[in-house]
Amino acid sequence: MRHIDVVIIGGGPAGISAAIWCQRLGIQHLLIEKKGELGGQLLNIHNEIIDYPGVQAANGRELQRMLLTHFHEAGCSVQLNTWISSINNTSHTLVLHEGNKKEKLHYHYLILATGAGQRRLNVPGEKEMLARGENYSASADAHLFKDKAVAIVGGGDRAFEGAILLADAGANVFIVHRSKEFKARSQYLNEALQKENITILTETAVSAILGEKAVSAIELKKKSGEIMKLEVAAVFVRIGVKPNSELAEGIARMNKDGLLETDLLGRTSDPALFAIGDLCTIPLFSSIALSVGQGAVVAKHLASILSEGGERVQVR
Amino acid sequence: MRHIDVVIIGGGPAGISAAIWCQRLGIQHLLIEKKGELGGQLLNIHNEIIDYPGVQAANGRELQRMLLTHFHEAGCSVQLNTWISSINNTSHTLVLHEGNKKEKLHYHYLILATGAGQRRLNVPGEKEMLARGENYSASADAHLFKDKAVAIVGGGDRAFEGAILLADAGANVFIVHRSKEFKARSQYLNEALQKENITILTETAVSAILGEKAVSAIELKKKSGEIMKLEVAAVFVRIGVKPNSELAEGIARMNKDGLLETDLLGRTSDPALFAIGDLCTIPLFSSIALSVGQGAVVAKHLASILSEGGERVQVR
Structure with missing residues (x-):
């Protein structure tokens, strides 16, 4: 069975950022995206990007390209057109599907960055x-x-x-x-x-x-x-958004709207499962910059856990 | 006495982002910076910016310019060369100093974004x-x-x-x-x-x-x-960083290192005081994207409080 230290599920801004940081910090990782390209909800933004100050992008696809430049220059690992049918948080395994191929994968830590969709x-x-x-x-x-x-x-x-x-x-x-x-x-x-x-x-x-x-x-x-x-x-x-939290059902605590409960370090109620981006952010407060920042936080935290042999950071 | 709905103290990435969002959401605001220019710790970064994925900037000053383009295009309010000697969280007033001028200002909400410095x-x-x-x-x-x-x-x-x-x-x-x-x-x-x-x-x-x-x-x-x-x-x-939290002493709870305690919405223990950026982020997890994202979250939250006449959002 293939083993990956940190598997990131979902290739929107949060997942892309987490992968970039994993790569920079020397963490063996794999970003899994069910679509044929990365970008997540960016691909649905047809007007100017206003919530990533400092970047002038006419639409989501332009910002996607900027993020992908960083992603590919860094040399991150990605597997597209791949979806996950189940997660077993006891054995730390998940089942991947790419076309007709099915694969079981072992992981140490899982970062869920599956975002949110229209209700x-x-x-x-x-x-x-x-x-x-x-x-x-x-x-x-x-x-x-x-x-x-x-x-x-x-x-x-x-x-x-x-x-x-x-x-x-x-x-x-x-x-x-x-x-x-x-x-x-x-x-x-x-x-x-x-x-x-x-x-x-x-x-x-x-x-x-x-x-x-x-x-x-x-x-x-x-x-x-x-x-x-x-x-x-x-x-x-336009009746609101729904976090794509199906994969975490029965594993991590979520609120009645399906938002994963996380702390400032992206930790969920399951010690091997982290969540970032719109999957755990109240829609009103969702922003690209926040998702990207959360990706950095989780990767830095995992780097410290993995390199220090399991030492945990106290939030306060 | 001058009244400002939301006063932001500190003009680094967190404060700049908060001001941009306040302006976008129609919040009367003022960003106060003690130095003669905005940018905060960005001005001390002499190598390539790596923690704001999507942006290619050779150094902190280049990213500062990009952020300021957004800031000025949005039409944010700023007062440079101004420092604050005291905050009174009972009367919601603070004392500003610009050169020899001293002014008392009334606010509804205060966003502290004073960052961190070298210990x-x-x-x-x-x-x-x-x-x-x-x-x-x-x-x-x-x-x-x-x-x-x-x-x-x-x-x-x-x-x-x-x-x-x-x-x-x-x-x-x-x-x-x-x-x-x-x-x-x-x-x-x-x-x-x-x-x-x-x-x-x-x-x-x-x-x-x-x-x-x-x-x-x-x-x-x-x-x-x-x-x-x-x-x-x-x-x-290089013995670490120290949050610039002096202004919040006696007002908001902080940990032994002087980091302000905040929740996911940037709320401190004082209901009128919010904190964002390195002032409330464990140094290991500090990143420009996170600071910018926190600025957006706090401004969106304040917009909802101010427009809905005080309704509070439950984090969960």
């Missing part, structure tokens, strides 16, 4: 919509919806920000929200209320997404029980 | 040495000491790293260390032991730094009580 509605038609590639960015794709009706589902900042962008591009926007109260900041709420082409539907849930070859309408269910059908050309689901 | 020996002659400008960088100034004797005081990574750099540049290096045990990683220790021009003096303390117009020698005191004089052209004090 889904889990209603009929949603899976089909995503499978057809109808997963739009309000900033990059707004021009596609000029003079068309679109639905944005959610009541937070991201829902309102998207609605305003789409309305400004000339779309006829419906904000669909389950509750009467909004998490979005009042500045967004006021701006949306003032726009003629934004309609806010409260106490309304999406019960289905309709359409054969493309989205054509959504079915809505009011709190009162009333069902309505709304014709739209696209649905933007 | 001093506190022996006769040290203050005079520093006042003469004899505060060298082992990487930037090594060439000055070819064929000369120099002393490095300390037993950690930074002491050994400096000793190796100086030895490689042809200096005759004496490592002076109080203890018999070293905190430096074994790889540095082995490398130093193999170099003919590095001599390690253990159980030895520096009791004085001698020289009129420049350092000419140091006085050493062995554990046995024996006093010796060693002729050297320079002394590099």
